[in-house]
Amino acid sequence: MRALVAVSVLMVAACSAPEPGGNAPSKAPAPQGLKIEEVAGGLEHAWDIGFLKDGSMLVTERPGRLKLVKNGHATPVDIDLADIQVRGEGGLMGLVIHPDGQRFTTCYNTTKDVRLVTFRLDGTRATKVKDLVTGMPSNSSGRHSGCRPTLAPDGTIFVATGDIAQARNPQDRTSLGGKVLRIDAETGEGAAGNPFASSSNANERRIFTYGHRNVQGVVFRPGTDQVFSSEHGPDVDDEVNLLKAGANYGWDPSKGGTQGGYDESVPMTDLKRFPDAVPAVWSSGSPTEAICQAAFWNGKLAITALKGSKLLLFTLDQAGKVQNVSIPEELNDKYGRLRAARTAPDGSLYITTSNGSNDKLLRLTGDV
Numbered sequence: 001m002r003a004l005v006a007v008s009v010l011m012v013a014a015c016s017a018p019e020p021g022g023n024a025p026s027k028a029p030a031p032q033g034l035k036i037e038e039v040a041g042g043l044e045h046a047w048d049i050g051f052l053k054d055g056s057m058l059v060t061e062r063p064g065r066l067k068l069v070k071n072g073h074a075t076p077v078d079i080d081l082a083d084i085q086v087r088g089e090g091g092l093m094g095l096v097i098h099p100d101g102q103r104f105t106t107c108y109n110t111t112k113d114v115r116l117v118t119f120r121l122d123g124t125r126a127t128k129v130k131d132l133v134t135g136m137p138s139n140s141s142g143r144h145s146g147c148r149p150t151l152a153p154d155g156t157i158f159v160a161t162g163d164i165a166q167a168r169n170p171q172d173r174t175s176l177g178g179k180v181l182r183i184d185a186e187t188g189e190g191a192a193g194n195p196f197a198s199s200s201n202a203n204e205r206r207i208f209t210y211g212h213r214n215v216q217g218v219v220f221r222p223g224t225d226q227v228f229s230s231e232h233g234p235d236v237d238d239e240v241n242l243l244k245a246g247a248n249y250g251w252d253p254s255k256g257g258t259q260g261g262y263d264e265s266v267p268m269t270d271l272k273r274f275p276d277a278v279p280a281v282w283s284s285g286s287p288t289e290a291i292c293q294a295a296f297w298n299g300k301l302a303i304t305a306l307k308g309s310k311l312l313l314f315t316l317d318q319a320g321k322v323q324n325v326s327i328p329e330e331l332n333d334k335y336g337r338l339r340a341a342r343t344a345p346d347g348s349l350y351i352t353t354s355n356g357s358n359d360k361l362l363r364l365t366g367d368v
Helices: 202-206
Strands: 035-043 046-051 057-061 065-070 073-076 092-097 103-109 114-122 125-136 147-151 157-161 179-183 207-210 215-220 227-231 239-242 291-297 300-305 310-316 322-326 338-343 349-353 359-365
Touching: 035 057, 035 065, 035 073, 035 349, 046 338, 046 349, 046 359, 057 092, 057 359, 092 157, 103 125, 103 147, 114 147, 114 157, 125 179, 147 215, 157 215, 179 202, 179 215, 202 207, 227 291, 310 338
Parallel strands: 046 092, 092 147, 215 291, 291 338
Antiparallel strands: 035 359, 046 057, 057 065, 065 073, 092 103, 103 114, 114 125, 147 157, 157 179, 179 207, 215 227, 227 239, 291 300, 300 310, 300 338, 310 322, 338 349, 349 359
């Protein structure tokens, strides 16, 4: 029987979330003075945000469009995505801007795979540079296609991936599904120092952590070496995980290869089957929030929620343990489903809605 974490307190504007296996932390007051500015509208399932050096932004839309947002206007970017497959949860997804400010790498489904492709931006035209990583598994329905790249402080790219609802993928270290990858930003190969760098398998060399279900975001805590991920659970137990190189996070719907189908009744972190698996630092319990992308903002871990239609703000101690969780009333079921979250160079937080019609790019400032 899976362990459930009580989360009824998450349904109020100011709350605390219990620690898995522990007592509920103290309650935190809801943030005061939050200001929300609508930067752009008219988007459709806005998936990710990248900041350019001139202050403009790139925004991906899942139906296969890329927008350049500047001075409140969203202009289509001419980009060749002729091989894209848009279906269900799949399409054009995550985005990361390279340090040169001209190249960007985005992730999308094709008829064959999910792949990371690097482009060069020139005005409102993007020219393909190279396929950075190909062969990430893809489900024809688009299910569990989560793929979001994030630039690490050391210049490598971390990539959150989904298991495409195929039972063997999370525990199979030759598959790139259900993983967090760490790759060289120029070659797409496994980055130096990766936990399985000596493997003869190129996919395994790319793996940083495994045993995940559908990772939606990876973020680095400023001033530390801590890396956190946000992950969708099935009907219970969305997770926030503190990532450790080479670690298993315990999702195994194949039950050790004994289950032919995709058995979602197994625990998100199956400590009985994998005693060394790493427990989550926070779990939603029931119901799930469908947490999405994570960003650090004003010292807190900010995570958007799709089903929950809210922003969750986690206060962490120095070790990365969750002390409390607050939910700003200004974003609690006011804008619908929230997906992207990126901290801008000026310290503000940008988020997107993902309702499918007239989605918005929002800028958050103020006291949290």
